[in-house]
Structure formats: C-alpha cells, structure tokens
Amino acid sequence: MINNSNPYFKPIQWILIYWFGVGPIHLHARVTLLNAEQDLHQIVESAQPYDSLILSQGIYTFENILIDKPLTLMGQEGALLKSLNGDEILLVTADSVTIQGLTFTGVKTSYIKERSAIRIDKGKYFEIKDNVITNCFFGIYLEHVSHGVIYNNRISGQATTEAGSGNAIHAWYCSNIQIKGNELKGHRDGIYFEFVDKSLIEENLSFNNIRYGLHFMFSNDDIYRKNTFRDNGSGVAVMFSKEIKMIENTFSHNWGGASYGLLLKEINDASIINNQFNQNTIGIFVEGSNRITYSNNSFRRNGWAIKFSGGCSANEITNNNFLNNSLDLVVGTKLSDNEIHHNYWSEYTGYDLDKNNIGDVPHYPVKLFSYILNQVPEAIVLMRSFFVYIVNFSEKVSPVFTPKEVFDPTPLMHEVQ
Amino acid sequence: MIRFLNLEKRFGRNKVLKGIDLDLSQMGITAVLGPNGSGKTTLLKCFLGMVIPTNGSIQFKNESILGRHLYRSEISHVSQIVYFPENLTPNELIKMAKDLRPGTTREKHFIELFELSSEMHKKMSTLSGGTRQKINLLLGLMHDNKVIILDEPSSGLDPVSFLNLKSFLKKEGKKNKQILITTHTMSFVEEIADHIVFLLNGQIYFQGKLNDLLSQENRKDLESAIANIIQQKKSTGLDA
Amino acid sequence: MLKIFKYTVYDLIRNRWLIFYTGFFLLLTIALIFLSNDVSKVLISLSNITLMLTPLVGILYGVMYYYNSEDYIRFLLSQPISRTSIFSGIFGGMATSLSLSLIVGLGTPLLIRGVLFVPEFITFIIVLGMAVLLSIIFSSLAFIIALYNSNRIKGFGVAIFTWLFFAVIYDGLFLLLLLIFKDYPLENITLGLTMFNPIDLARILTLMNLDISAIMGYTGAVFKNFFGNPLGMMIILILLICWIVLPFYWMLRKVNRKDF
Numbered sequence: 001m002i003n004n005s006n007p008y009f010k011p012i013q014w015i016l017i018y019w020f021g022v023g024p025i026h027l028h029a030r031v032t033l034l035n036a037e038q039d040l041h042q043i044v045e046s047a048q049p050y051d052s053l054i055l056s057q058g059i060y061t062f063e064n065i066l067i068d069k070p071l072t073l074m075g076q077e078g079a080l081l082k083s084l085n086g087d088e089i090l091l092v093t094a095d096s097v098t099i100q101g102l103t104f105t106g107v108k109t110s111y112i113k114e115r116s117a118i119r120i121d122k123g124k125y126f127e128i129k130d131n132v133i134t135n136c137f138f139g140i141y142l143e144h145v146s147h148g149v150i151y152n153n154r155i156s157g158q159a160t161t162e163a164g165s166g167n168a169i170h171a172w173y174c175s176n177i178q179i180k181g182n183e184l185k186g187h188r189d190g191i192y193f194e195f196v197d198k199s200l201i202e203e204n205l206s207f208n209n210i211r212y213g214l215h216f217m218f219s220n221d222d223i224y225r226k227n228t229f230r231d232n233g234s235g236v237a238v239m240f241s242k243e244i245k246m247i248e249n250t251f252s253h254n255w256g257g258a259s260y261g262l263l264l265k266e267i268n269d270a271s272i273i274n275n276q277f278n279q280n281t282i283g284i285f286v287e288g289s290n291r292i293t294y295s296n297n298s299f300r301r302n303g304w305a306i307k308f309s310g311g312c313s314a315n316e317i318t319n320n321n322f323l324n325n326s327l328d329l330v331v332g333t334k335l336s337d338n339e340i341h342h343n344y345w346s347e348y349t350g351y352d353l354d355k356n357n358i359g360d361v362p363h364y365p366v367k368l369f370s371y372i373l374n375q376v377p378e379a380i381v382l383m384r385s386f387f388v389y390i391v392n393f394s395e396k397v398s399p400v401f402t403p404k405e406v407f408d409p410t411p412l413m414h415e416v417q
Numbered sequence: 418m419i420r421f422l423n424l425e426k427r428f429g430r431n432k433v434l435k436g437i438d439l440d441l442s443q444m445g446i447t448a449v450l451g452p453n454g455s456g457k458t459t460l461l462k463c464f465l466g467m468v469i470p471t472n473g474s475i476q477f478k479n480e481s482i483l484g485r486h487l488y489r490s491e492i493s494h495v496s497q498i499v500y501f502p503e504n505l506t507p508n509e510l511i512k513m514a515k516d517l518r519p520g521t522t523r524e525k526h527f528i529e530l531f532e533l534s535s536e537m538h539k540k541m542s543t544l545s546g547g548t549r550q551k552i553n554l555l556l557g558l559m560h561d562n563k564v565i566i567l568d569e570p571s572s573g574l575d576p577v578s579f580l581n582l583k584s585f586l587k588k589e590g591k592k593n594k595q596i597l598i599t600t601h602t603m604s605f606v607e608e609i610a611d612h613i614v615f616l617l618n619g620q621i622y623f624q625g626k627l628n629d630l631l632s633q634e635n636r637k638d639l640e641s642a643i644a645n646i647i648q649q650k651k652s653t654g655l656d657a
Numbered sequence: 658m659l660k661i662f663k664y665t666v667y668d669l670i671r672n673r674w675l676i677f678y679t680g681f682f683l684l685l686t687i688a689l690i691f692l693s694n695d696v697s698k699v700l701i702s703l704s705n706i707t708l709m710l711t712p713l714v715g716i717l718y719g720v721m722y723y724y725n726s727e728d729y730i731r732f733l734l735s736q737p738i739s740r741t742s743i744f745s746g747i748f749g750g751m752a753t754s755l756s757l758s759l760i761v762g763l764g765t766p767l768l769i770r771g772v773l774f775v776p777e778f779i780t781f782i783i784v785l786g787m788a789v790l791l792s793i794i795f796s797s798l799a800f801i802i803a804l805y806n807s808n809r810i811k812g813f814g815v816a817i818f819t820w821l822f823f824a825v826i827y828d829g830l831f832l833l834l835l836l837i838f839k840d841y842p843l844e845n846i847t848l849g850l851t852m853f854n855p856i857d858l859a860r861i862l863t864l865m866n867l868d869i870s871a872i873m874g875y876t877g878a879v880f881k882n883f884f885g886n887p888l889g890m891m892i893i894l895i896l897l898i899c900w901i902v903l904p905f906y907w908m909l910r911k912v913n914r915k916d917f
Contacts, residue, residue, distance in 0.1 A: 256881075301697065303868065324698050326868040346698055372832070376839045378847040378880075379832060383868060384860055386709050387828035428916070467734045468916040490737035498728040504671035505664065516660045517736045540671075556732070 036060050047071055055079040055102065063087040069094050075102035075131075081117075082106045083136075092120040098127040107136035109164050116141035116166065120148065128153060138166035139187065142174050149178045157186040159210045167192040168209070171199075179204060189215040190232065197221050204228075212237045212263075213254075216244060224249060229261070235280065237263040244270045252278035260285040261302070264292065272297060282307050283325070286315075295319045296416060304330050313337045319416050322346060322365070326383060329365040331406055332374065340365075344412040352413045363411040366402045368395035418442060418564065418595055419464060424473035426459055426619075433459050435619035436473070441597070446590040448606040449599045451616035452647055457599050460616065461566055465494055490518050493565040495557030497572065499549065503542035507533065507552050510541070511559065520560050527555040530581045547573050554582065565589065565596045571605060583609060603640040615643070617650060658742035658749075661733065665750025666757075674721075675758045678714060682762025690770050696777045697867075699770075700784050703763060704863050707788040712856055713820045715755060715792040719799025720816045722751050724809050727917075734917055744800075744912045748905070752796055756789040763788065783866050787859040790897050794855045795820070797904040804911045827854045844879035855900040862893045 029050040034043060036058025047053060049069040057078035064087055067073070071094075075081075079102055081089050086108030090099065097120070104117035116138030120126055126148035132155075133139045139155035142148070150169060159165030168184035168191065171177065175197045182204045184190035190206030193199070194217040201224035206213035213229030214236040216222065225247040229235035235251040238244055244267065251261030261280035264270070264287065271293040277283035283302040286292070288310035298321040299305035305325040306317070309332035317340045322328045324346050342358075350359035369388050372379050382388050395402060419441040426434040433456045441447060451457045462468040464475055466486060474481050482488050501510060511524050528534050531551040536544060544552070550573040558565065567586075571579055587609055590596055600606060606613070606627070613630055615623035623630055623646075627639065636642035669675055685706065689699045726747065733743045763785055772781045799816055806812035831850055835843060851857040865884055883889040 301867075323695065324701055324867075346693075346695075372836070376835045376843070378843040379835050380880075381847055381851055381857070381861055381864075382828055382832055383864060384705060384708070385828040385857070387825050387832065389705075390825070391832075462917070465735050467731065469914065486739045487737050489735060492735070494735035496731055496735065498732055500725060500728045501732070502664070502668035502726070502729055504668045509664070509667070513660065513664045514736075516664075517733075517738060 040065055044071065050096075055081075063089055065090050067092045067094060067097055070096035072098040072100070073102065074098075074100045077101075079103065080105065083108070083117075086110075086115070088115045088117070088119055089136075090118045092118070092123050092126065095124040096126070097123055098129070099131060100127070100129045101131065103132040103134070104136060105134050107138070109137045109166075111163075114138055114141060114166060114170070116170070119143075120145050124148065127151070133168075136166075138170050139168040139184075140170070142169075142171040142177065144173045145171075146175045146177065149180070150182060151178075152181040154183045155185075155187070156183075159187050162188055162211055165210065167215075168206075171196045175199065178202070184213075185209060189213070190229070191215065193217065193219045193222065195219060200224070202226055207231050209233065213251075215239075216241045219244070223247065228252075229254065234259050234263060235261040237265070238267050238270065239263070239265040241267045242269055246270065246272045246275060248274045250276045250278070251280055251283070252276070253280070255279065255281040255303075260307075263287075264289040267292070271295075276300070277302055277305070285309075286312055288312065290314050292316070293318075297321070298323060298416075299325055299328070301325060303327070306330070308332060308335060311336075315339070318342050319412075320344070321415050323415070327367065327370050327373075329406065330370045330374075331366050331403055335403065335406060338406070340406065340408045341410045342412055343408050344415045345408065348411045348413075350411065357413050359411040359413055363408045364396060364399070364402065364406070365408065366406050367392045368401055371401045418478060420476040420479075421460070421464075422474045422476065424460070424463060424475065425471045426456070426463060426468060427471045433619050434463070434470070437616075437619070437621060439614065439621055439624065441595065441614075443612060444590075444593050444595055445611035446586065446596045446598065446609050447612040447614060448610035449597055449614045449616065450606065450643065451622075455616040456619045457616045458568060461568065461597065461599065465489065465492070465566065490520070491562050491564060493557055493560050493562040495554055495565075495567045495570050497569050498553045499546070501541045501549065501552070504540055506540055507537045507544075507555070510552065510556060514556050514559065518560060520562070522559045523561060524555060524559040527551075527559060530585065531555065531578050547575060547578075550574060551578060558585075563594050565594060567596070567598045567600075569600055570598065571600060571602050603638070603643065607639050615646070617646065622646065658738075658746040661738070661743060661746025662750045662753070665747050666754050669722075669751060669754035670757065672754070674718065675754055678718075678755075679758040679762040682759060683766060686763055686766040690766055696767075696770065696772060696775050697780065699767070700777055700780050701867060704784040704787070704867070707759075707763070707784065708791070708856060708860050708863070709824060711759065711788045711791045712795040712824060715795030716799045716802075716816045716820050717813070718755060719751065719796035720803050720812050722796075723800055723803035724812065731917055740912050741909055744909060748797065748800055748908065752793045755792045755796060759788045759792060760785065780863075780866050783863055787863055790901070791855060791859050794897070794900045794904065797901065797908055800908050801904060801911060804908065804915060823854050823856050828857065831857075848879065848883060852896055855897060858893050858897050858900070862890065862897075865890060865893075 029052065030048065031052045031054065033054045033056055035056050040060055040062050043053060044065055044067060052072040052074060055075045057076055059080045059082055061082045061084050063084040067090060081102055081104050083089050083106035086106060088107060089104055099118060107115050107117050117133045117136040118128060119141040122144045124145060124147050128140060129151045131153045134156050135158060140150060155168040157165060165188040167189040168187040169179060170192045173195045177199045179191060180202045184204060184206045185208045187209050188211045190209045190213045191201060192215045196219040198221045204227045207230045209232045211233045213232040214224060216238045218240050220242045223245040226249065228250045230252040232254050235254040254261050260282040261277045262284045264284065267289045269291045273295050275297045277297065277299045279301045281303045283299045283305040286306065286308045289312055291314045294317045296319045300323045302325045305322050305328045307330040312335055314337045319342050321344045328345060345363050345365060348359055348363045350361040352359050369392055421437045421439040424434050424437040437460065449457045459468055463470050474483060477488050515522060533551055536548055554570060570582060574582065586596060610627055613623065613627050614621065631642055634642040634645050636645055686703065689702050693699055767781060772778055798819060802815045802819065803812050806815060851861055
C-alpha cells in the first residue's frame with residue numbers, strides 16, 4: 001500500500017511497525033470489543049497505550065472524546081459516532097493513533113470554534129482510514145502534526161455558504177502527511193493546506209465544494225497528483241507557495257462567475273505537468289507567478305485556457321494541447337522572459353511544408369478580441385461573430401494592440417499524446 | 418356571365434384602367450384587342466384575381482369575385498408562361514393540375530393534338546420553347562370549363578399546331594362557352610372571333626361584332642381598321 | 658397548400674443548385690472529420706461556417722427561386738387556390754428542400770461518424786438546428802425582397818446587402834456602440850441588441866453550448882441569469898421562431914396586396 005520510494009516517510013521502523021504489525025511495543029496490547037451502551041470516555045481513559053478498541057454496530061452519542069495515548073479505534077460495520085450536542089467528536093493529542101472504519105456525523109456549524117469530526121493536535125504517525133464523515137462542520141482537522149496518513153475516507157457535507165461551512169480536510173502547520181484515495185464533497189474546501197510542507201495529495205476526488213477543491217496557502221514542497229477536481233467553486237487554488245508539483249490531475253467543470261480550474265497567486269518555482277483542464281471558465285488563472293513550468297497539459301473547451309495577470313516572468317509553456325478553448329491565452333500585463341514553444345493549438349491555421357510536424361509559421365495565440373474583452377466584457381456576446389473574425393484577422397496580419405512577444409515559434413501540427 | 422363595373426386600376430401614378438363598364442353575357446369567342454399598354458392584359462388579370470383593382474368590382478355569375486378564389490375552378494386560363502418548374506416533367510405537371518382542381522380533364526386529346534406523347538417524360542428544362550407553349554396550352558385547356566381565357570395563345574406555335582388550336586377553339590366556341598382571347602394576330606381574330614372588345618387608353622372604345630367595327634371605321638379588314646383607330650387617336654391628341 | 662408544397666419539394670430536390678449545396682456540405686463535413694478526430698472540433702468549425710454561409714445561401718437562393726418561379730406562380734394564381742395557400746406551399750417547399758439539403762449534407766457524415774453516441778450530440782443538434790433556422794429565416798427575407806423588387810438585379814443587390822448587414826455590419830456597429838459607451842452598464846442593452854439580429858441569436862445559442870464557460874466567466878449578474886438558465890435558451894428559441902413567423906406573416910400580407 002505505501003509507496004516506499006516516497007521521500008517524505010523516512011522513519012523506517014515506523015513503517016515496519018505499522019504496516020507489518022510487528023514491533024516490541026505491540027506485544028502486550030489488548031483488543032476490546034465495545035458496544036453502544038458503554039461510556040466511551042471512561043473506556044478510552046482506562047485503556048492502555050497501544051490497545052485496540054473495536055466499536056461494534058450501534059450509535060455512539062458522545063462528544064469531545066480525548067485520545068491522549070496511542071490507541072487504535074476501529075469500527076465494525078454500522079458503528080456510528082454521533083456528536084452529542086454538535087461539538088467535536090474525537091480530539092487526538094497523542095502520537096500513533098489509528099482511526100479506522102468509523103462513521104461520524106452531527107458536528108454542527110459554529111462561528112466561534114472550528115469544530116470537526118476528528119481533530120489531531122500535535123500528533124505524529126496517525127492513520128485515519130476508511131472512515132465516513134457526513135454532515136460535519138469540518139471533517140478532519142490537523143494542526144501541528146506530521147508523518148500521518150489519511151486514506152480512503154469519504155467526507156461529505158451540505159455546505160451552502162462559505163462562511164457557514166468548513167473544510168473536509170483542514171491542515172495547519174503540518175509536514176510529511178499523505179492524503180490519498182479520499183472522496184471529498186459538499187464542504188467549503190475539499191482540502192485546505194496552510195503552512196503544510198513536504199506532503200503528498202494523491203488520487204483524491206474532490207467535487208461540489210463551494211470554494212476550492214484543494215487550497216494551498218503558504219505551503220511549500222508539496223506534490224499533488226492524479227486527483228480529480230470537478231464542479232467546485234474553483235478547482236485548486238495555490239497561493240503564496242513555492243515548489244509545488246502538480247501532476248496528472250484532472251480539473252473539470254469548474255465554472256461560474258470568477259471560476260477557474262487552477263489559480264496560481266504569487267507562487268514560484270512550481271511545475272504543472274500532464275494535467276487535464278476540461279470545460280472550466282478559466283483553465284489556469286495566473287497572478288504574479290514566476291518560474292513555472294507548464295508542460296504536457298491538455299486544455300479542452302475552457303473559456304480561457306490560461307489567463308495571465310500581474311507580472312509573470314520566466315515561465316515555460318511547452319508541449320501543451322490547446323483544444324477548442326474559447327480563448328487560448330489572455331495576457332493582461334506585460335509578460336517577460338517566457339518561453340512558449342512546441343504546443344499544439346487547435347486554432348492554428350498554418351502549414352507544414354517540410355512535414356516535420358512543426359508549423360512553418362509562428363502562432364500568435366493572443367487575439368485582438370481578448371484585448372477588446374478586457375475593455376468591454378459585454379462584448380463576449382459577439383464571440384465567433386464573422387465581424388470579430390475579420391477584426392482578429394486584420395490584427396493578426398499586423399499586430400497593433402496585442403503583444404508581439406507572445407507567440408509560439410514552433411507550433412505542433414498534431415496533438416501531443 | 419362576366420361583368421366589370423366601373424373598374425379602375427392604377428399602378429403608382431399610371432392609370433391603366435379608367436373605369437371600365439363591360440358586360441360579357443354573350444357566348445362564343447370574344448377577342449380583347451387594343452394597342453400595347455391599353456390595359457387588356459390587366460383587365461383579364463383583374464378577372465383572374467392576379468391584379469387587385471383600385472376601384473370598382475367584377476362579377477362572375479352575379480357574384481363579386483374580389484378576394485375570392487374558388488370561382489377560378491370554373492375558368493380555364495392559358496397565360497404567357499415561359500418557365501415551369503424545370504425539374505418536373507409534363508406528366509407530373511398534369512398530375513399537379515389535376516390535384517389542384519377537380520373536374521373532368523381531357524389531356525389525352527391535347528397530347529394527340531400537339532403530338533406530345535414522346536415529350537411527356539422529359540424534364541421541362543430540356544424542352545424547346547414551342548413544346549413548352551404546347552404544354553402550357555395543354556395545362557390551361559385540359560379542364561373542360563365554361564369560361565376559357567387565352568393570353569397570346571399563338572406565340573411560339575408552329576403552323577400545324579396553330580391550325581389545330583384554331584379548330585379546337587372554333588369547336589369550343591360553338592359549345593355555348595365563353596372564350597376570351599387577347600392577341601396581336603388580326604387574321605386569327607378575323608377567323609375565329611364572334612365579338613370584339615377594343616380597349617384604348619384604359620377605356621372601352623368598341624364592343625360588338627367584328628363587322629360592326631369594320632363598317633364603323635369604314636375599312637375592309639380588321640388590321641387597317643385598328644391601325645386607323647390608333648392613328649386617329651394620336652392625331653387628335655387623345656393618346657396623351 | 659400541401660399539394661403545392663409537395664410538388665415544390667418534388668421539383669427542388671432535383672434542383673442542381675441544391676444538389677451542389679448538399680454535395681458541398683457533404684464534402685466539407687467529411688473533410689473536417691478526416692482532418693480532426695475530435696467531434697467537438699468538427700462541430701465548432703461547422704458552426705463557424707454555417708452561421709455565415711447558410712444566411713447567404715438562404716437569401717440568394719430564395720431570391721433566385723422566386724424570380725425563376727414567377728411564371729409558375731402566375732400559373733398557380735389562376736388556379737382555384739388562395740394566394741396564402743400558394744405562397745405557404747411554395748415557401749414551405751423551398752424552405753423544406755433547403756433544410757433537407759443541410760440535414761443530409763451535415764448530418765449524414767456525422768451520423769456515420771457516430772455522433773448519436775457522443776456527448777456532443779446536443780451540440781450537433783444545435784449546430785444543425787441553427788443552420789436550418791437561419792436558412793428558413795433568410796429565405797423568407799429573400800421572398801419579401803423579391804416581392805418588393807420586380808427588378809431582378811436590384812433584388813439580388815438588396816439581398817446581398819441584407820446578408821452583409823446582418824452578418825457583418827450589424828455586429829460592427831454593435832461593437833462600436835459597446836466601445837463608445839463602455840463606461841455605462843451595458844448588459845441589458847447588449848442582450849436587447851442581439852434580439853434584432855437572427856444571426857446573433859443563432860450564434861449565441863451555439864455559444865451557450867460551446868463557450869458557456871467563457872460567457873459565464875466575464876460578466877455580471879444579468880448575463881449569468883440569462884445564459885446560465887434554460888429559460889435564456891428558451892427565450893432565444895422563441896425569438897428565432899418569431900424571426901420566422903413575423904417575416905412569413907409580412908410576406909403573406911405583401912402577397913395578398915400585390916399585383917402579379
């Protein structure tokens with residue numbers, strides 16, 4: 001299950017203990033089967049470190065259960081933890097806690113406290129697996145934790161407003177955590193990272209969240225790959241962060257007023273590789289971001305494939321497919337030092353006489369119409385009008401308003417596979 | 418059967434019919450004559466409902482026909498048609514004409530009369546002008562109606578077909594039918610017309626028998642009689 | 658009316674211009690399919706072409722057909738049929754054959770390509786539907802033009818200008834207006850102005866399917882309510898139908914007063 005080549009999980013013993021079930025400390029651990037009539041507070045309190053508590057089927061109505069020693073909490077089928085008055089259910093402050101196979105519900109919205117079904121505060125080596133969390137304010141709340149995993153949980157809320165809803169997975173000041181295989185929906189953000197470093201987000205499905213599918217703030221050296229973000233307010237927002245790798249994700253149907261598949265705001269040294277952007281209002285909205293590599297991505301039928309605003313320099317846009325977007329590149333400000341080459345543009349009308357799969361005339365992806373749109377947004381209703389074609393064509397022949405330096409000198413004749 | 422009451426028609430400023438009162442009650446062949454622009458085609462078109470009169474009324478069997486269309490099922494009309502839908506064949510046009518108005522038809526008679534049987538399966542666009550005129554006559558005359566109106570029926574016909582048409586019209590004229598013909602071929606009129614209506618400047622100049630017109634103008638043949646009328650009008654300045 | 662309709666269609670499906678027109682769209686669609694595997698790209702290219710070409714062909718073909726049929730119309734006028742029936746039949750027959758030509762030309766290659774079973778099916782229906790609606794609208798305008806102009810040269814001139822006006826000039830003036838008054842709230846005016854141009858209406862209905870993301874992205878509440886709502890689509894469809902009904906009604910009014 002765990003990827004041994006992953007650089008973020010160094011303590012080899014930990015892996016051995018937790019994944020092969022062997023280790024000296026485990027030898028005297030007890031396994032206790034509980035039922036819903038028992039007092040969880042008391043049982044947790046009297047349990048020894050490394051005990052396993054197995055919750056049998058039933059509704060356990062409690063709140064603020066404090067887990068301050070290494071324990072394993074497992075649910076049998078139908079084991080439901082319900083918040084007594086809507087406050088938090090589990091609060092973990094110890095290392096090496098496992099929570100698996102449980103269903104959580106009933107944590108109510110609060111405007112004073114960020115209540116969550118599971119909160120881990122300063123714990124390490126935790127495992128949260130196979131749980132279902134429904135209709136809770138926050139789902140899993142991590143603060144000051146590291147080296148934990150969150151696998152295969154299903155977290156769903158019924159968020160309607162940003163202010164009245166919490167995040168499915170919320171991480172604050174964390175490092176070396178792995179979030180994998182989860183399904184996150186109906187919250188404010190699917191995953192929220194603030195000051196979270198060296199972590200991995202993989203193969204999650206985040207959809208119908210009202211703000212972002214995934215949200216990075218001040219987080220560095222993280223990777224997210226093979227995730228799907230669809231029908232969120234916006235797909236993914238990466239803000240004020242460095243060295244983020246975004247690989248093989250799908251961003252689709254994030255559309256609405258100011259919606260985008262991916263927002264990059266004031267970030268540097270990131271790479272965006274092999275992603276799919278389908279039918280978003282804006283595929284990638286870039287504001288003041290530098291040294292970003294965009295390669296081998298496909299932008300299909302977005303309103304704008306990539307929209308740059310603020311100073312953006314030293315970016316590299318290569319080997320991408322721009323397929324049937326309403327507008328491919330929109331440049332609000334001056335771009336400098338950017339390399340755009342070897343992309344496939346479905347709009348390209350040039351020819352390839354020497355049959356080397358590279359068009360013989362450069363492609364200018366920024367159109368006069370997008371310049372006009374910046375002045376009069378309402379002009380959008382004239383898109384694809386014959387008159388607009390004429391205007392675009394005359395501008396293409398002799399550029400006056402559109403930036404001359406933004407062009408692909410080597411446009412491909414066929415899609416990048 | 419046909420009565421025009423104070424019929425006026427103006428095309429813009431141009432008054433083409435200036436209050437025509439005309440009662441066509443006698444049966445037989447009536448030639449409607451007049452110089453170019455005298456209003457004879459307009460008069461007939463008014464009766465057929467193709468031109469809408471500015472003033473006055475038209476009665477057919479003592480009923481006004483203005484704005485109606487069903488009365489036309491009792492009228493056969495041959496107009497100066499050059500182009501029919503070019504991808505239809507004469508057979509298809511006959512079928513259409515039968516679809517459009519019920520009643521007994523006699524298209525076979527005309528196919529024989531004009532020797533058309535080899536042309537009936539060809540597209541109209543491939544037929545010669547004369548053949549198209551024959552098809553036009555056929556389509557106009559195939560329904561056996563009491564009233565027949567022909568607008569320049571002789572144009573484009575070869576002599577043999579013209580003879581055949583004349584003998585057909587003569588026979589029809591004796592069947593207690595009312596046949597109205599406009600033409601510029603005076604010998605044709607002399608040969609077949611029982612009555613003459615002569616239009617000049619949008620007014621009736623003469624209505625009556627051919628011989629009466631000749632004696633009135635003191636001429637022996639129709640052509641010179643008509644030339645005389647037109648000449649006279651010009652010299653008295655009434656033509657303006 | 659139905660009888661005239663029947664024979665008109667019967668005549669026109671063998672018309673060489675229509676056969677040529679069908680062939681043109683057949684070849685074009687096949688070529689586009691071969692050039693691109695992506696059905697949505699084919700549909701975008703087709704919609705760009707049809708939005709421009711079908712009004713032009715509709716209006717020129719309508720004028721040409723009317724002038725060529727003047728004799729035939731006179732023949733029909735002497736039959737015991739009302740003028741309304743005659744022109745409904747002839748116009749209906751012409752519009753139907755023109756539409757059939759588009760449906761065959763655009764539809765067959767894409768149906769063979771399997772457009773029924775891809776998500777772009779709705780787009781296909783819209784592109785085809787708009788091509789058909791525009792053909793009908795512009796051929797009815799053509800009949801009106803021909804009814805008012807007995808001079809053929811003038812009739813063709815007016816027809817070409819009408820097309821040019823709706824296809825290009827209108828949008829140019831529209832854009833100019835937007836640029837001049839860009840400091841004012843323009844959303845309602847913009848929506849209002851599109852209503853008076855059937856090509857704009859058809860284009861926007863296509864946009865709502867192809868480029869909805871872009872439309873939604875840029876502008877404020879009025880657009881969002883209009884375009885993000887099935888009601889907006891319904892309104893546009895109703896307006897397009899008005900663009901058929903009103904010219905048709907105008908045409909019949911003119912027909913019933915005209916001297917032939």
